[in-house]
Amino acid sequence: MKSTATLILRGKKYDVKAGSTLLSALNKLEILPESVICVRNGDLITEDTLIEAGETIKLVSVISGG
Amino acid sequence: MKCKKCGGKAVINMRQHNMGLCKDDFIQWLQEQTQRHIEKQKMFTLAEKVLVAVSGGKDSLALWDILVTLGYQADGLYIALGIDEGIGYSAESQRLTEAFANARDLKLHIVNLAGEYGTDVPTLAKQTKRGRDKPCSACGLVKRHEMNRIARDFGYDVLATGHNLDDEAATLFSNTLQWNGDYLLRQAPVLEERNGLARKVKPLFRFYEREMAAYALLRGIEYIYDECPFAEGSTSTYYKELLNQLENQSPGAKQHFYTKFLAAKKKGLFAESTVEIIPELHLCPKCGQLTSARAECSFCKMMERVQKK
Ligand code: SF4
Ligand SMILES: [Zn+2]
Ligand SMILES: [Zn+2]
Numbered sequence: 555m556k557s558t559a560t561l562i563l564r565g566k567k568y569d570v571k572a573g574s575t576l577l578s579a580l581n582k583l584e585i586l587p588e589s590v591i592c593v594r595n596g597d598l599i600t601e602d603t604l605i606e607a608g609e610t611i612k613l614v615s616v617i618s619g620g
Numbered sequence: 621m622k623c624k625k626c627g628g629k630a631v632i633n634m635r636q637h638n639m640g641l642c643k644d645d646f647i648q649w650l651q652e653q654t655q656r657h658i659e660k661q662k663m664f665t666l667a668e669k670v671l672v673a674v675s676g677g678k679d680s681l682a683l684w685d686i687l688v689t690l691g692y693q694a695d696g697l698y699i700a701l702g703i704d705e706g707i708g709y710s711a712e713s714q715r716l717t718e719a720f721a722n723a724r725d726l727k728l729h730i731v732n733l734a735g736e737y738g739t740d741v742p743t744l745a746k747q748t749k750r751g752r753d754k755p756c757s758a759c760g761l762v763k764r765h766e767m768n769r770i771a772r773d774f775g776y777d778v779l780a781t782g783h784n785l786d787d788e789a790a791t792l793f794s795n796t797l798q799w800n801g802d803y804l805l806r807q808a809p810v811l812e813e814r815n816g817l818a819r820k821v822k823p824l825f826r827f828y829e830r831e832m833a834a835y836a837l838l839r840g841i842e843y844i845y846d847e848c849p850f851a852e853g854s855t856s857t858y859y860k861e862l863l864n865q866l867e868n869q870s871p872g873a874k875q876h877f878y879t880k881f882l883a884a885k886k887k888g889l890f891a892e893s894t895v896e897i898i899p900e901l902h903l904c905p906k907c908g909q910l911t912s913a914r915a916e917c918s919f920c921k922m923m924e925r926v927q928k929k
Contacts, residue, residue, distance in 0.1 A: 586861075586864050586865065586868050587868065588828075588830060588864040588867050588868055589830070589861070589864050591632075591830065591833055591834055591837065593837070597631070598631035598632060598643070598834060598837060598838065599631070600621040600630050600631070600632065600633045600640060601633065602621050602633070614833060614837065614845075616829050616830045616832075616833035617786070617829060617847075617857060617860055617861070618677050618678060618679070618829075618847045618851075
């Protein structure tokens with residue numbers, strides 16, 4: 555069974571370990587939780603959510619300029 | 621994480637408020653808070669006509685959505701700046717703004733720089749000394765001038781923009797690094813009307829950028845996700861990132877930095893000096909807007925220079 559999941563931010567894919575929280579995955583990737591919103595199957599999820607094997611979570615960058 | 625109000629599943633955790641909320645409660649909370657801020661700061665009433673400056677981005681479209689939901693008389697203003705840079709930035713943001721307005725049957729004014737003045741922001745930036753490195757100075761001048769013009773010509777009482785707390789905190793940070801007293805004095809969520817210039821308000825000034833993005837997503841608002849190509853690598857984006865690092869270490873730091881500034885100002889910390897620092901204003905002979913120049917305003921001067929070429 556697959557034990558990783560995928561995070562996508564601005565088109566870039568990151569492999570992360572399943573079973574840990576989103577927060578710890580973001581910390582490992584050095585992505586500030588304050589700068590993204592996490593979306594799973596179209597639903598917004600909080601950073602304490604456990605990452606499940608094989609899933610894909612989209613990170614929406616919140617900073618905009620202009 | 622559980623919703624603090626109903627115990628359901630939270631969709632967002634706002635660490636600075638120590639509060640997680642579910643979709644419905646978050647949407648309701650954000651709308652109610654906006655109304656509270658509008659009333660507390662005396663921004664406008666249900667009887668006044670509001671012009672919302674919309675860019676196609678999440679903040680301004682969310683603001684328009686909130687105001688209409690709350691029952692305010694809010695129309696939109698989109699300024700077509702002609703920024704393309706190979707990604708069709710202006711065209712796409714206009715398309716999204718029009719789609720938003722049409723779907724909700726809202727009134728949208730569109731000012732097209734090309735049609736109105738025969739130019740666009742990149743050209744203005746190239747041909748005047750305002751845009752040597754970045755067109756933002758020329759762009760800002762155009763936006764301010766055109767917002768004032770439409771507000772005046774169509775009789776709007778108030779001009780509302782979608783600035784959020786992160787925008788305001790980044791501006792404050794920049795002005796503080798330079799101890800720019802003039803700007804610090806003028807930075808406020810409400811600027812009262814002055815000689816025919818509409819009152820200017822920022823109803824989202826207490827919300828984090830992240831909350832506005834969440835609101836737009838949860839309400840299904842289609843907004844332009846790419847930032848303006850000229851915003852990339854800008855100092856304001858960099859300051860936002862710095863403040864977010866601070867926020868990450870100590871939740872609420874970003875909010876305190878800004879709200880404590882407003883509180884200090886109220887107490888007179890940045891009292892106007894006895895020397896008059898606000899310049900005397902005159903009417904521009906060409907467009908009739910206020911200017912500190914004794915002749916034409918900087919907008920009209922810039923347009924003249926470009927049209928001569
Ligand atoms: S970032 Fe783009 S939209 Fe914003 S002021 Fe600069 S040129 Fe204008
Ligand atoms: Zn709830
Ligand atoms: Zn003028």
